[in-house]
Amino acid sequence: MNDPGRRLPSGSEPVPDPADGPTDGPAGGLTGARSSDRTRAAILRAARAHFARHGYERTTIRAVAADAAIDASMVMRYFGSKENLFDAALTIDLRLPDLAAVARDDLPRVLVRHFLDRWEGDPADDALLLLLRSAVTHERAAERMREIFAEQVAPALGEAVDPRRAGLVSAQLLGLALTRYLLRAPGVTALTPDEVTELYAPALAAVLS
Amino acid sequence: MNDPGRRLPSGSEPVPDPADGPTDGPAGGLTGARSSDRTRAAILRAARAHFARHGYERTTIRAVAADAAIDASMVMRYFGSKENLFDAALTIDLRLPDLAAVARDDLPRVLVRHFLDRWEGDPADDALLLLLRSAVTHERAAERMREIFAEQVAPALGEAVDPRRAGLVSAQLLGLALTRYLLRAPGVTALTPDEVTELYAPALAAVLS
Incomplete structure (x- = not known):
């Protein structure tokens, strides 16, 4: 299912x-x-x-x-x-894995998979859904979202990643969450987590490289 | 500026x-x-x-x-x-160019550029901003967003593009709009349209290929 x-x-x-x-x-x-x-x-x-x-x-x-x-x-x-x-x-710990220990080539796949697991398999999902939905209309929530990316995602990607590229990786992950969980675009919800990972990881790789 | x-x-x-x-x-x-x-x-x-x-x-x-x-x-x-x-x-014509006339290799760049131009240089921008903001909280607006992608974006990408991939291209474009215009993530807003196009087009290419 x-x-x-x-x-x-x-x-x-x-x-x-x-x-x-x-x-x-x-x-x-x-x-x-x-x-x-x-x-x-x-x-x-x-x-x-x-x-x-x-x-x-x-x-x-x-x-x-x-x-x-x-x-x-x-x-x-x-x-x-x-x-x-x-x-x-709105206080959320993304619980990102230790990305420094992940081989550079595996990073995109690990990131996509981690976000899918957080959204689809975790009782704290409501928090992420709430954050995304609120951030679009409340400046306070948008600020919280920016903090989470600045304090959790960007550092996790490590010093090797240009901050401009880290921002565009965030754009890709949030776009995935937006279309799959909030807009429920049929072309995106029809994919299994494995398919999303397979198709989307190369896109993250393209921004990171 | x-x-x-x-x-x-x-x-x-x-x-x-x-x-x-x-x-x-x-x-x-x-x-x-x-x-x-x-x-x-x-x-x-x-x-x-x-x-x-x-x-x-x-x-x-x-x-x-x-x-x-x-x-x-x-x-x-x-x-x-x-x-x-x-x-x-919420009725919006994205006014996508004739993508069938665009060389396959140029498609990602043309798409990113078109969306940046629509958001940043057009008096109809409020409509896109409204649609994105509303779609997150109103089912009627979410439905309208799905229609726009089904009726305008997917057909424009042509028959050669797998609908699953078209959905993920939409995810990437909406994620860009979300982080740049609504969340205003500093790493994303700091980029010029040229830089966004250069860094992001390869990501779309990775999903499309």
């Missing part, structure tokens, strides 16, 4: 978001800190789903709290305001 | 939008049909600027009418509803 759109926010069960810190530990034996981590993660997960689906303006603290099954006052205690909650929801 | 963002909607003077039909003719000697074309074009231009800047929800017929310097009832007479006005604002 190849349904790249399946990561759209839904009323999914509250599995811990691995992007939000450690949440393991014996059930029922959580320390206060871990319980707090879990609550924070549950709020963020609900917030990302709401912001992604309804946009910033139409998302309310009350609705997020209801989805996270806690009181709205707790959301305020953890995040202070809707604006801060939005900021926190 | 290289400022790819200069096409953001502004209170620019109401020059006729060439995408909206013939508007030439002797000043003061317009036929009724030509006057009607001009009014329609003025409304569309104002509508695109408003929708692009404020989004669908916060755009009002009244504000569009005020910007077009006509009565709101006239906007309703021409377009019937805000929804229809939005639809009309």
